[in-house]
Amino acid sequence: MRYYQLREGSAPRLVAKTEGSLYDLTAATDQLRTFEDLLRAAAIAKESIDAIADRLRGDATVLSSDVLDETAPSAPVSSGEVWAAGVTYRISEEARKAESGMPEMYLDVYESDRPEVFFKATPSRTVGPDESIGIRGDSEWDVPEPELGVVLFEGEIVGYTVGNDVSSRSIEGENPLYLPQAKVYDKCCSIGPCVRSAESIDDPHDLEMWMTISRDGEVLYDESTRTNEMERSVEELVDCHVAHDAVPDVSVLLTGTSLVPDEEFTLQEGDEVSIGLEEIGTLSNTVVEV
Structure with missing residues (x-):
């Protein structure tokens, strides 16, 4: 449901x-x-x-x-925090190596026992369907990051949603210590359009995911993948997130970037980003500078 x-x-x-x-x-x-x-x-x-x-x-x-x-839905989860996992898909590991002056660190994370899990957004920084996602005014290279979102209640998986972990690749690439600034800012995250109950999805590790990016009516990006390309399981990422932290009763964990535009691409104000996940729905947002 x-x-x-x-x-x-x-x-x-x-x-x-x-x-x-x-x-x-x-x-x-x-x-x-x-x-x-x-x-x-x-x-x-x-x-x-x-x-x-x-x-x-x-x-x-x-x-x-x-x-x-x-009546456009709002973000389906309106309390708690959003966290995210990184370098869980090979394409994400390759992209982050390409942007960074320290590329070896991303290969180490992709192949290590401990996943990368980081804080992403509070409710005030999170938008829902048909609202505007933000790109930083001090960033030169900005991308959407389509992700399967896991909805948790008291540390247990209760559902799944679509997430967009909007990021500044130029700020993160300058220095890995700038990751919080590249990831956490006004309108840095969108989730929606709904939560699909966990019991109604047979296998979250085998869902088709797609993303389109349009500018002035022209489609600039249109690609798809499947969540079975993820190197780690949903359960492994959730365990790492909740094991040693005071996680809010309700939270969302994004599970990693599955599709990455070419290095020449950067988001601009007015762009339209749509991310779809099989069995869940499509999350669409326009872009503004913040």
Whole structure:
């Protein structure tokens, strides 16, 4: 089942989508307005989120599928932190070696037992579908980074989403110690359009992922891959993230960059980036300078 958070002023509405229908779960109970509300209800009832949603569908309002086009969803997870893993795909390892004056360090991470896991964004730095992602005004080389996002509740995997780990390759390439500045800034991350429950995805390690980048109506980039190209498992990355840290009750872990534009490409204001993940959905954003 897919879960969307619709914008409704300061009070969002939680919507669940099955293969054929869209249900307004907030209409069934006003206490269920966010995905986090659903997670806590499931924890109290000791049931899965899909089981709770199934039970509420009889009292929920059935919505037209056009609602998702007419009312753009917000980021489906609105609390907690976003973290990210790096150098989990061969293409990412090659790209980061190419940008860096210390290329050997990225090969070491790709082949080592310990993965790279770093802080990415707070909710205030994270945007949702159809909102603007940011590129830094002091950066000369900026790229989107399409990633499978793992949604965690109390350290356990509860769902998956699409993530864009927008990054400054020029700042990171200048010195690896500048990684926080290359990664963490206003509008540096987008997630959405929904959370797909973990129990409804057979294998997160075998999903098609694609990305298109358009400028002034012209497609500049259009490529796809599969998550089975990831060197590490989702479980391994999650274990590294939660084992020795005070992780918030709700968090998102991005699992690494799967597609990288050519070195000659850099994002510009007004570009449109769309990232799709099989069985989850497509996350689209425009670009602004921050």
